[in-house]
Amino acid sequence: MSDLIETIPVIDFTPCSMQTSELDFMSDDVLEVARLMVDAFSTIGFVYLRNCGVSKQLLQSTFTCSKEFFSLPPETKKKYTAREETEYQGYYDVEEEVFDQTVPGDLKESFDFTLSVIEAPIWTTEIVQFKSILMKFFEECSLLTTRILKLLAIGLKLDDADFFVRCHNMMTETQAYATCLRTLYYPPILPGTLKQGQKRLGEHTDYGTITLVFQDDTGGLQVKGTDMRWIDATPIEDTVVVNIADLLQRWTSDKLISTAHRIVTLHDDDGRKFSKARQSLAFFVQADPDVEIVCIDGSNQYEPVKAGSYVKQRVLDSAKRY
Numbered sequence: 018m019s020d021l022i023e024t025i026p027v028i029d030f031t032p033c034s035m036q037t038s039e040l041d042f043m044s045d046d047v048l049e050v051a052r053l054m055v056d057a058f059s060t061i062g063f064v065y066l067r068n069c070g071v072s073k074q075l076l077q078s079t080f081t082c083s084k085e086f087f088s089l090p091p092e093t094k095k096k097y098t099a100r101e102e103t104e105y106q107g108y109y110d111v112e113e114e115v116f117d118q119t120v121p122g123d124l125k126e127s128f129d130f131t132l133s134v135i136e137a138p139i140w141t142t143e144i145v146q147f148k149s150i151l152m153k154f155f156e157e158c159s160l161l162t163t164r165i166l167k168l169l170a171i172g173l174k175l176d177d178a179d180f181f182v183r184c185h186n187m188m189t190e191t192q193a194y195a196t197c198l199r200t201l202y203y204p205p206i207l208p209g210t211l212k213q214g215q216k217r218l219g220e221h222t223d224y225g226t227i228t229l230v231f232q233d234d235t236g237g238l239q240v241k242g243t244d245m246r247w248i249d250a251t252p253i254e255d256t257v258v259v260n261i262a263d264l265l266q267r268w269t270s271d272k273l274i275s276t277a278h279r280i281v282t283l284h285d286d287d288g289r290k291f292s293k294a295r296q297s298l299a300f301f302v303q304a305d306p307d308v309e310i311v312c313i314d315g316s317n318q319y320e321p322v323k324a325g326s327y328v329k330q331r332v333l334d335s336a337k338r339y
Contacts, residue, residue, distance in 0.1 A: 023242040025250055025258075026057040027065040033164050035070030035157075040164070042171060042178065054165075055172030055273070058261050061248075062276030063240050065256040069161055076231060078146075079154040079200070080296055085144050087126055087202035097139045099129065104193040105332055106130050107139035111204065114335050116221040120214035124206060125280070129199045130155075132191045155198045158229055158300040159187040162196075165227065165259065166302075173269065175313065184304045185226065194325040194332070196225075197301040203237075206282055206292035217295070218280035223262035224331040225303030225324070230258040235295040241277040250278070264304065264327060267319040270312045303328055 032046035040047060057064045086094070091110075099107035106129050112122030130139065130151065140148045166181040187196045203217045217237060232238065238250040238258070250258055266275040282292040304310065306325025312318050 023061065023244065023246070023248055025061060025063045025065060025240060025248060026053065027067055027253065027256065028053045028057070029068060030066040030070075031068045033168065034068055035160055035164070037070070042167060047168070048171065051168040051172035054168055058169075058273040060243060060274065061240065062274035063250065063258060063260045063278075065250075065253055066165075066259055067253070067256045069257050071157055071161060071231075071257065075150075075154055075157055076298075078150050079298060080231075080233065082144055082147050082150045083128070083200040083202065083298070084296060086128060086141055086147055086200075089141065089143055093141075093143060094126075097128070097141055099139070103134055103137045103139050104131070106134040106137065106197070116219040116335055117214075120216075120219065121212040122215075123219055124211070124215060124217045125201055125203045127199050127201045129197055131193065131195050131197045132188075133193045133195065135191075151198060151200070154298070155300070156188060158198065159196070161257075162187060162227070162229065162300070162302050169227075169273075173272065173313075180313075181226070184308045185302060186305055187302070190305045192306045192325060194303065194306050194328040196303050199299045199301065201295075201297045201299065203235075203280065203292075203295035203297075205294045211282065216279055216281060217292070220277050220279045221335070222275045222277050223260065223301060224264065224328045225262045225301055226265045226268075227302045228260050228262055229300040229302070230260070231298040232258065233296045235293060236283055237280045237292075237295055238297075239279050239281055247279075262301070263331075264310050264322075264324060267322070268310050268313055270314050270316045270318040272314075 033050050094108050097108040099105045099109055109127045115122040163182055170178045170181050232252045234252050239247040240250050242248045261273045261275045263275045265273055304324035308324045309321050310324055311321045
């Protein structure tokens, strides 16, 4: 096994930043970003994008109002619990999700929503701006995602550069199991409280097309490298982590790789485990539920599958109480 340490590429997204109102997608700078992204997604499946142009003020507001929600009393948060009637959108308590059913549930709380549940009874009334701020951040992520999807089509040299964009109507798709924003809180872990085999977030791959991840400065995200060793996805200021998810790997006949990742507790210099509270925001980009995922190279390497049906089954598989 090589002693070289694999790393997650950092790509300067400045030529494609949302601070630029109109892009020339055929300019050399933009084409280079597209090439670098596809190169990274074809190997390790993860990148850091630096200087995306996401509003720092909006990002901070989203973290702040999320923390306020997770700080509410347990009985208050449980009023907004995800259930079948809300299409499994809403609040998930600690240990309510797990990818390996043989170990205890993940040590995290989360709140999920898609546009299908805007009027559902999952929105806290205790925090006045909670819904409006999360909706604004959803829109911001949608705008960034549209640029990323077009760059991927260009980098893959598809005849139709807008193919992926047309399959992801993020701001208008109101069916269940479409694109989802999740805000997560990982409570502090006290010595001796971690159960055998338990993780903050167990090893898994994501379900849909791509995921955008905004981290605080705590750390703990790890990515499984091509040599099966774990790589720390250490937080880098002014970056968003982007990874390929399962349906895009199917769509591209394994050209782009959906890579396993997890959230772990960290160690200090003496090898002792510690874990302070951690926050993150995950924007799960999923094709419109009625879109049929068919290998774009015509290889039929994977059987066609409806995006919504696939994502729904994966959601149910990971939820311990359903």
